[in-house]
Amino acid sequence: MKFHGQILKMRTEIGTPIQYYMNLSGDMLNVNLLIGRSLKLSHTGYECVNCGSSQPVYRMGFCKKCFFESPYASETIIRPELSRAHLGEEERNFEVEKKIQLAPHIVYLAYTGDVKVGVTREHQVPTRWIDQGATFALPIAKTENRYEAGMIEMALKNHLPDKTNYRKMLQDDYEDDLDLADFREKIKEYFPEEYQNFFRHDDEIIRLDYPYDTPEKISVFSLDKQPEFEGKLIGIKGQYLNFEGGNQINIRAHEGYTMTLEIF
Template sequence: MCKAHLGISRDMEWSEKNCLQDHFVYLALTPGIKVGVTRKSQVPVRWIDQGAWEAIKLAVTPNRYIAGTIEVELKKHLPDKTNWRNMLTGLKYPDIDLHHEKEKVLELLPQEMQQYASRDDRIYSFAYPVNEYPAKVSTLNFDKDKTVEGILCGIKGQYLIFEGGIVLNIRKYGGYLVDLYY
């Protein structure tokens, strides 16, 4: 875990911009509920990248270390990963009430972490430009498939969704040179 809050860092300038900033611990529906951490400056970008359809702030902390400590505590009860395959099929659990879940989850925190509970109960909602969600997904791999053809059906999170349930994680291929033709 980050130790910049103790003055320990290989690059304190970087740590000041990234670790020693306000962070949020949040709950997101991606499609099931998950816990996560993001810098204040990354809201709502982080949630959109994960393909969340709803998110709520759970805690506000002055640095990455405290946010990470809260997340580690909550990972005992909630997942911290997005099930990307379910997310890309458009699966949702509409019965999940984030206000209610926030109350329940905050009760799980040890007393010393309660001080960071967020008073902001706003639910952030997101919609994605997807014509049709596939029932099943398979991934494209630019390292194996040099030429890829297909009709783009949507974008969700960091994924492009093509006809036939073929998906491409665009973050995975940062730095690749791609030619698009239409």
Template sequence: MQFEGVLRKMKTEIGDPIQYYLLFETDFLNVNQVLGKKLQISFLKYQCLNCGLERPIFRQGFCRTCFFDIPAAGDWIMHPELSTAHLGKEDRDLEYEKKMQLQPHIVYLANSSNVKVGVTRKSQVPTRWIDQGAHEAIEIVEVPNRYLAGITEVALKEHIADKTNWRKMLTNDVDDEDLVSWRDKLRSYIPEEAAPYFIQNNKETELHFPVLHYPKKVKSLNLEKTPEYKGELTGIKGQYLLFEDNTVFNVRGSEGYYVALTLS
């Protein structure tokens, strides 16, 4: 059986375990059903997620031209504290930025490899936590726009990490943490503008990933260097496919790559 198309980050569905789907233009694959089977990945060409042209991918699935032009790749995506739509100031496209920035956002704690702080739109909970490979997470504040979430994250990351160690996450070298205690401990560092939005009485969310066994030491598959790979799929965590030979493949990091997937 073969599937062909441009890679985008896997869609997920909360469950025990989480369900993963690769969506292509005319077909889709429930990746959970491939666990324990051989999967061949063949890199055929590039295809920018915005313009659709066969151009080398620069970042986030976009070619260089699109990355520096389209509103979906503005600096405020990675740095929410740079959001300006609440002031009526345009970065690249004010209408788009109002739509994305002027909606409820969550500042959260997630434990993937360590406890970290992060920001996401409320509509992306728990998807964002799943994409980061977090086995537990909790909301800290819910604010009405992206800017308030961004300045809260900036303040909190002075006292807690804001990055995930992806190697530890993929080898499952993690400890359970009391995220309620972490939430309460960090409360005093929330900026004054966001303090009224603190969430006081909530519990951790636990997430369970479809993994038969974890790699002991990961080696990352780069399709530009290795355009064809075949291995037995043994797990899915975050946006990574895990294989029996310790190879791991970052689907989201390969967005914009047009591939053929062959099952056997």
């Protein structure tokens, strides 16, 4: 079987284990069903996720022009604390910014090899955690907008990491129940005074189950360095496919690339 199209991040569905769907120009392939099969990935070009241009992807699936102009690629996507929509200030496109920033947000703890703090729009739960490869997650605050969540994250990241270390995430083989509620209690004292009313005490820890066994070797490849790759798929975690022999690819990092996928 052969498929061709633009890569978007894999769609996911919570379950035991989590179900993954490769999204190639809207063709959805259940990737769990491909575990045990040989896949060949061939890079064929680019298609910007915003304008469809065939210019090389600059960052996050966008061509260079869109990365600097699209409201979906603005700095507040990465740094919520820079949000301005709650002040009525436009950055690139006020309608889009209002939709993204003036929505309820969740501040959470997640275990991705380390306990980290993060921020997401409420409707991105649990997708955001799955994309990061978190095995446990716990919401600790719900805010009315992105700015407030960003400010809470800023205060907490002096005490906890806020980035996922992909190597630790892929290598992690933590099996026991990790009590994120302990961490919630510990970091409570660092919660900014003015946002105390957003703090949530009684959410339950969410455990996420991936179709994945810890590989002996972590060696991440990209289609830039390796435009053709063939290997036997043995697992999936976060947005990474894991191939036999210790080769992994981050599908999300290839958004806006086009590829041919062959299944043997």
